[in-house]
Amino acid sequence: MDLLNETLVWLLKRRLPRIKAFMDRPMDTQEVVFWQLIQAAKATEWGKKYDYRSISSIRAFQERVPISSYEDLYPYIDRIIKGEQYILWHSPIQFFAKSSGTTNARSKFIPVSKESLEECHFMGGKDMMTLLVENKPDTEVFSGKGLSIGGSLSSNQLNARSVMGDVSAVVMKNLPVWAQIIRTPSLDVALMDVWEDKIQKMAEVTAEENVTSILGVPTWTLVLIEKILEITGKDNILEVWPNFEFFVHGAVAFQPYREMFKQKIFPSSQVNYLEIYNASEGFFGVQDDISRQDEMMLMLDYGVFYEFIPLEELDKTHPKAYTLGEVELGKNYAIVISTNAGLWRYKIGDTVRFTSKNPYRFKISGRTKHFINAFGEEVIIENTDWAITKACEATGAIINDYTAGPVYMNGGKSGCHEWLIEFDKMPDNQAMFNQILDQSLREVNSDYDAKRYKDMVLCMPKVNVVPKETFYAWMRSKGKLGGQHKVPRLSNSREYVESVLAIANELVA
Numbered sequence: 001m002d003l004l005n006e007t008l009v010w011l012l013k014r015r016l017p018r019i020k021a022f023m024d025r026p027m028d029t030q031e032v033v034f035w036q037l038i039q040a041a042k043a044t045e046w047g048k049k050y051d052y053r054s055i056s057s058i059r060a061f062q063e064r065v066p067i068s069s070y071e072d073l074y075p076y077i078d079r080i081i082k083g084e085q086y087i088l089w090h091s092p093i094q095f096f097a098k099s100s101g102t103t104n105a106r107s108k109f110i111p112v113s114k115e116s117l118e119e120c121h122f123m124g125g126k127d128m129m130t131l132l133v134e135n136k137p138d139t140e141v142f143s144g145k146g147l148s149i150g151g152s153l154s155s156n157q158l159n160a161r162s163v164m165g166d167v168s169a170v171v172m173k174n175l176p177v178w179a180q181i182i183r184t185p186s187l188d189v190a191l192m193d194v195w196e197d198k199i200q201k202m203a204e205v206t207a208e209e210n211v212t213s214i215l216g217v218p219t220w221t222l223v224l225i226e227k228i229l230e231i232t233g234k235d236n237i238l239e240v241w242p243n244f245e246f247f248v249h250g251a252v253a254f255q256p257y258r259e260m261f262k263q264k265i266f267p268s269s270q271v272n273y274l275e276i277y278n279a280s281e282g283f284f285g286v287q288d289d290i291s292r293q294d295e296m297m298l299m300l301d302y303g304v305f306y307e308f309i310p311l312e313e314l315d316k317t318h319p320k321a322y323t324l325g326e327v328e329l330g331k332n333y334a335i336v337i338s339t340n341a342g343l344w345r346y347k348i349g350d351t352v353r354f355t356s357k358n359p360y361r362f363k364i365s366g367r368t369k370h371f372i373n374a375f376g377e378e379v380i381i382e383n384t385d386w387a388i389t390k391a392c393e394a395t396g397a398i399i400n401d402y403t404a405g406p407v408y409m410n411g412g413k414s415g416c417h418e419w420l421i422e423f424d425k426m427p428d429n430q431a432m433f434n435q436i437l438d439q440s441l442r443e444v445n446s447d448y449d450a451k452r453y454k455d456m457v458l459c460m461p462k463v464n465v466v467p468k469e470t471f472y473a474w475m476r477s478k479g480k481l482g483g484q485h486k487v488p489r490l491s492n493s494r495e496y497v498e499s500v501l502a503i504a505n506e507l508v509a
Contacts (some may be wrong), residue, residue: 004182009139012130019127023301023359027325030301034058037338039304041113047077053388054272062307067336068347070108083159088342089113095174096156097167097280110280112170116341120302121171124178124283127299130195130275132246136272137291141245144212146409147183148172149202149220152193165191166282184209195325195481203227213246215276215360217486218257219401221247223472225265238268250276252486253364253385254293260398260424277364281348284338285362298324298360303340308333311351314368321345329354334368351380370490374406375415375457379441379450381489388421388439394436395427401487403469405497407462416459420500422466434463466504474503 022029037062042052050065066072076087080481085092088111095112112121133139151166153173163170167247169191175183193199207228214221227235234240247261254261254275261273277285277296282304285296298306305326311332321336336350349369352362366381373379384404392399400422409415419437427433438461442449451457471487488496 005026005140005142008129008142008182009133009137011208012126012133015126015130016134018195018301019130023297024301026360027323030305030324031058033301033303034061034305034338034442037303037340039089040090040340041342042345043086044090046342046463052400054266056325058323059397061473062345065345067309067321067347067348068343073343073346074108077109078350080155081158081162083161087214087236088344088367089115089340091115093341094162095170096162096164097165097170099167099280108280110166111341112344113341115303116162116282116339117174119340120282120304121167121278122175122189123302123393124276124278124286124299125171128248128286131286131288132248132274136245137243137273138220140243141212142182144205144210144241144243144370146215147180147184147202147206147209147211148190149214149216149224150190151196152191154193167278173244184211195476196393199224199227203231206233207240209241212243214244215248217251218254218261219252219471222257222260222265222400227273236267237265238271244271245271246274248274248276253294253381255385255389256392256399256402258293258389259392264398264424268499279348279350281337281343281346282341283336284337288359288361288447292361294363295355295361296363296418298362300324300360305338306335307338307345308352309336309347313457316432327354329357332365353382366490370488371407372404373416374408374492377445377451377458379417379445379448383441383445383448386444387437390440391427391433391437395429396424396425397427397433398425400424400468403471403487403489403491403496403500404461405491405494407494409457412461414455414457416462418462418464418494418497420464420466420470420497420504422468422470424468426465428464434461437463464501464504466500467507470500470504470507473507474500476487477503 004367038052038055041047050263055061080087080093081096091113093113097110097112098107099110105441111403150172153163172190180324185202188202189205202224209496228240229411232240238244258339272290274290275296283302288297306329307321309319309321311334314334327333330353332353333350334351337346337348338344349367351363351365351368356363371380388399388402402419402421404417404419405419407416408414475481475485
């Protein structure tokens with residue numbers, strides 16, 4: 001075994017008792033985090049406004065401090081961006097994670113404190129590697145390089161003492177020396193800001209490396225791998241990287257891409273897959289058992305205090321939020337976080353469904369603003385990802401990307417859902433694909449099934465096959481190539497459908 005690999009495996013295994021501690025005592029762990037946050041922020045402007053010094057319990061905190069969206073917190077964040085400090089958090093903010101998110105604004109800027117960087121983002125990365133080792137004790141993954149696909153950084157025009165960029169770039173820029181040694185490409189390539197140039201250079205550099213793992217979003221990973229295969233002339237990436245072991249993925253659901261990666265990208269049982277849940281706001285979950293697909297363990301000691309709002313409460317003026325100990329299995333919740341970067345009772349925009357309480361494992365079920373409910377069908381991303389996976393399995397299809405939205409009732413005609421799907425491999429039978437897509441949605445969502453009854457409210461989905469590169473071209477037109485940008489799966493309006501269709505028509509013309 002390589003000495004560096006052996007040393008890192010030994011060091012990482014020493015972290016397991018700490019992980020086991022919060023698994024065994026989840027409520028105690030969260031309560032400790034809560035009081036640490038309250039104590040740290042009591043002298044900030046926010047802490048004084050809500051009199052954190054007199055807060056005596058979690059319940060008192062919930063009654064006193066409002067649940068906030070990004071728009072609610074933006075006036076405070078804007079002041080921090082302009083150079084004011086000690087507004088939301090007690091230590092100076094020097095970095096801002098730029099994210100497109102689900103807000104109405106083009107971008108949102110999330111404060112990243114020294115504490116959130118070290119105790120949340122870095123801790124998540126270390127625990128990710130620890131659980132990777134736990135799942136495969138004989139791993140040689142640290143004998144080669146870990147490839148990470150990140151974003152870029154830019155100076156803050158309003159405050160020269162701070163920097164903005166994708167959270168991946170912020171993390172990469174601040175990694176310790178030992179972590180820089182085992183990753184590729186170099187920072188000057190990884191942080192390039194012109195996406196097409198970066199992909200070309202990354203492909204050229206990493207094709208010559210002994211890459212043993214990748215950390216990236218599935219869609220952008222595919223773009224890079226296709227470029228490497230084009231440069232090298234190889235049939236699959238294992239011919240370029242024969243020692244490859246792990247693909248660590250996040251940001252979008254992997255389920256629709258799983259078969260493509262297994263059949264086409266990494267056609268070998270030597271490759272394993274590990275899912276993580278990291279965002280601009282923090283690092284929240286890691287798949288602790290690679291045999292449990294799409295399930296992650298909630299990481300409880302990263303300086304993040306969690307609350308959960310049942311979806312039926314979400315639109316209320318004062319929604320009821322539950323602590324971790326109060327959640328129920330199988331129920332969809334919107335996540336609310338209070339963090340060591342000064343986000344207080346912040347709606348992150350994701351929804352989760354718990355599958356286990358020992359430890360607390362969950363699946364990401366969707367986004368609070370990405371759904372279709374134009375007819376009372378309440379279709380969420382978890383539903384559509386599952387349905388499209390079933391349709392692909394039954395017809396031999398492989399997808400690159402998709403989005404869907406409503407077709408409204410008109411002139412007495414029923415409505416329907418319109419899907420735009422870009423295939424890497426077309427279905428053997430398109431009509432069967434469409435039928436299974438619809439039937440699978442009916443099986444997994446009783447509200448959708450009820451609206452489909454005798455086509456009275458909803459007709460069969462309208463499926464449009466768009467040309468390859470459509471979604472890439474659409475993302476480029478929006479200035480959202482690379483980083484953590486992702487195609488919105490669902491919308492309750494036709495905004496995305498119409499926009500993507502226009503790009504598809506341009507490619508065909």
